Amino acid sequence: MSVLVVVECDGGEVKKSSLEVASYGSQVAQMLGTTATAVAVGEATEANLAKLGEQGITKVLHDAEPRLKDFVNGAYTKLIAAAAQKEDAKIIVLANSNIGASVGSRLSIRLQASIATNVVELPKTDGGSFTVKRGAFSGKAFADVKLDGDRKIIAVKKNSIEALHEAGKTAQVEAFSAQLSDADFADAPKQVVMQDQAGGILLPEADLVVSGGRGMKGPENWNLIEDLAKALGAATACSKPVSDVDWRPHHEHVGQTGITVSPNLYIACGISGAIQHLAGVNSSKVIVVINKDPEAPFFKAADYGIVGDVFDVLPKLTQAVKELN
Amino acid sequence: MKFLVCISNVPDTTTKITFTPDNKEFNKAGVQFVINPWDEYALTRAIELKEAQGAGTVTVLNVGEADTEPNIRKALAIGADDAIRVNAHPKDAFFVAQQIASIAKDGGYDVILMGKESIDYNGFQVHGMVGELLGIPTVAPAMKLDMSGNTATLEREIEGGKEIVEVNTPFVASCQQPMCEPRIPNMRGIMTARTKPLKVVEPTADAARTEVAAFALPPQKQGVKLIPAESAGELIKLLRNEAKVI
Ligand SMILES: Cc1cc2nc3c(=O)[nH]c(=O)nc-3n(C[C@H](O)[C@H](O)[C@H](O)COP(=O)(O)OP(=O)(O)OC[C@H]3O[C@@H](n4cnc5c(N)ncnc54)[C@H](O)[C@@H]3O)c2cc1C
Numbered sequence: 001m002s003v004l005v006v007v008e009c010d011g012g013e014v015k016k017s018s019l020e021v022a023s024y025g026s027q028v029a030q031m032l033g034t035t036a037t038a039v040a041v042g043e044a045t046e047a048n049l050a051k052l053g054e055q056g057i058t059k060v061l062h063d064a065e066p067r068l069k070d071f072v073n074g075a076y077t078k079l080i081a082a083a084a085q086k087e088d089a090k091i092i093v094l095a096n097s098n099i100g101a102s103v104g105s106r107l108s109i110r111l112q113a114s115i116a117t118n119v120v121e122l123p124k125t126d127g128g129s130f131t132v133k134r135g136a137f138s139g140k141a142f143a144d145v146k147l148d149g150d151r152k153i154i155a156v157k158k159n160s161i162e163a164l165h166e167a168g169k170t171a172q173v174e175a176f177s178a179q180l181s182d183a184d185f186a187d188a189p190k191q192v193v194m195q196d197q198a199g200g201i202l203l204p205e206a207d208l209v210v211s212g213g214r215g216m217k218g219p220e221n222w223n224l225i226e227d228l229a230k231a232l233g234a235a236t237a238c239s240k241p242v243s244d245v246d247w248r249p250h251h252e253h254v255g256q257t258g259i260t261v262s263p264n265l266y267i268a269c270g271i272s273g274a275i276q277h278l279a280g281v282n283s284s285k286v287i288v289v290i291n292k293d294p295e296a297p298f299f300k301a302a303d304y305g306i307v308g309d310v311f312d313v314l315p316k317l318t319q320a321v322k323e324l325n
Numbered sequence: 326m327k328f329l330v331c332i333s334n335v336p337d338t339t340t341k342i343t344f345t346p347d348n349k350e351f352n353k354a355g356v357q358f359v360i361n362p363w364d365e366y367a368l369t370r371a372i373e374l375k376e377a378q379g380a381g382t383v384t385v386l387n388v389g390e391a392d393t394e395p396n397i398r399k400a401l402a403i404g405a406d407d408a409i410r411v412n413a414h415p416k417d418a419f420f421v422a423q424q425i426a427s428i429a430k431d432g433g434y435d436v437i438l439m440g441k442e443s444i445d446y447n448g449f450q451v452h453g454m455v456g457e458l459l460g461i462p463t464v465a466p467a468m469k470l471d472m473s474g475n476t477a478t479l480e481r482e483i484e485g486g487k488e489i490v491e492v493n494t495p496f497v498a499s500c501q502q503p504m505c506e507p508r509i510p511n512m513r514g515i516m517t518a519r520t521k522p523l524k525v526v527e528p529t530a531d532a533a534r535t536e537v538a539a540f541a542l543p544p545q546k547q548g549v550k551l552i553p554a555e556s557a558g559e560l561i562k563l564l565r566n567e568a569k570v571i
Contacts, residue, residue, distance in 0.1 A: 105453025114534035140342040144538040187462045189488035202485040265570040286568045308554025320558030
């Protein structure tokens with residue numbers, strides 16, 4: 001019996017969200033008196049996989065099949081299921097990402113496991129029951145969910161668990177083959193198109209986010225958002241109406257019907273703070289709101305606020321960041 | 326081509342969330358329920374594809390008790406041909422997926438569409454479970470769907486980009502924007518929806534695998550600290566020294 005952690009890799013590196021997932025998994029293993037093994041998906045270097053020891057992982061299973069570089073639901077599901085079987089894993093932990101949730105739901109059927117996605121805390125195991133806390137109602141509430149059965153799958157929301165760093169510890173990397181056949185790659189992507197990201201920072205992975213709403217007046221003013229984001233090393237985002245009218249691409253739209261983000265810092269510029277927008281950002285650690293209307297609902301959800309004109313305030317903030325660095 | 330579109334019945338997006346005194350259930354009192362916004366993308370795209378092909382049917386499926394029927398009728402008014410309601414309280418994603426799979430197994434549907442997730446439970450699981458139960462591919466979340474004969478071309482969102490995926494029918498896709506512009510029912514649609522077939526079936530006996538022990542609201546914010554616009558730069562110092570986030 002062990003805990004299996006699914007780590008997603010990209011360009012040879014383990015994704016930050018997967019370092020959190022690994023930390024979550026090894027802490028669960030410790031609670032249950034067992035060890036945590038990781039299985040790697042995506043493109044990974046052995047050196048980076050070995051470093052998962054710093055997150056408490058003892059062993060990493062690595063299938064070097066080159067076609068696993070891109071997400072293929074069929075192949076990933078088979079690979080992880082095979083790893084779970086090999087390790088006799090009763091608990092499988094993955095990221096609450098598009099990949100994690102897609103594979104997790106298929107795995108739950110294949111392994112006859114109960115599953116919770118969007119999980120924000122370590123489990124509670126009082127009195128024989130196994131309960132996890134997850135976000136519900138689009139970030140407007142939490143639910144404590146009891147997971148039944150012998151096997152459990154947990155998808156951990158980004159930024160809800162602090163990644164461990166026990167410097168110098170290494171995990172043993174072991175070659176692993178899930179004996180994948182061509183049929184397992186039937187849903188392989190024909191083409192992968194990466195989008196331009198401000199400063200190369202992916203919004204779902206970002207720790208800092210600068211976001212603009214209709215108050216920015218038009219796409220020609222977005223340099224103000226981008227300048228501040230660049231100075232901070234932040235990703236950029238927007239409200240729904242902004243992407244609806246194509247001022248910004250759809251993958252930047254956050255909210256109930258867009259991306260959910262939970263960065264350490266979310267700076268909202270000229271966004272009113274409608275309940276559907278808040279739903280996608282209200283689990284951010286610190287929220288800053290800049291709005292010229294003191295009655296804007298966003299101020300109620302904010303930690304810091306500036307009542308003022310974005311065109312006047314944003315350049316001052318960018319300047320202040322540059323002076324600080 | 327036969328489309329099956331799964332819709333869930335969720336609290337209106339502006340609803341203030343509260344719970345029953347024991348915190349075990351969402352408090353429905355006075356709450357307006359709507360078709361899950363993500364499901365509207367699935368529904369409208371199915372109707373568009375059927376219209377483009379000039380043939381086929383769009384069946385709407387909901388797992389829910391009788392109080393969901395106004396929204397099932399709304400889906401019919403938007404343009405679905407017929408509807409099935411599985412008469413059960415949707416206990417968890419696994420329970421719902423089993424009901425959908427059991428309807429789909431005998432229905433001969435070519436394409437099963439649903440929203441990426443429901444805005445109440447936010448599970449993002451049902452599509453994968455249905456695909457696995459039926460042994461067919463799932464594409465999630467899909468931002469674009471085109472059909473040519475039995476082959477579908479989809480754009481699937483990945484972190485930082487998109488993938489172009491081709492699958493043959495039958496398959497499951499969970500939809501999100503910008504797939505299409507969701508339609509709203511017109512008068513004619515509302516009139517014809519009243520006479521379209523809505524079949525009620527009893528659930529298969531299968532159980533759930535999870536149970537909500539308690540719901541809770543997030544802790545209240547401490548209150549906003551306002552910085553005068555003239556000294557906006559002070560904010561940056563506070564973010565570094567006080568909040569310690571930069
Ligand atoms: C089913 C449904 C789902 C939805 N999903 C989402 C979602 O996922 N994400 C989302 O964002 N929205 C969503 N919405 C839309 C949401 O209700 C709001 O309409 C939207 O968030 C408003 O965007 P906004 O704040 O940018 O624009 P507005 O509401 O127009 O607000 C603009 C703000 O900018 C301020 N402003 C104007 N000029 C300046 C200036 N010079 N300086 C400073 N401040 C200025 C104004 O005071 C105002 O507060 C959804 C709506 C529905 C019905």
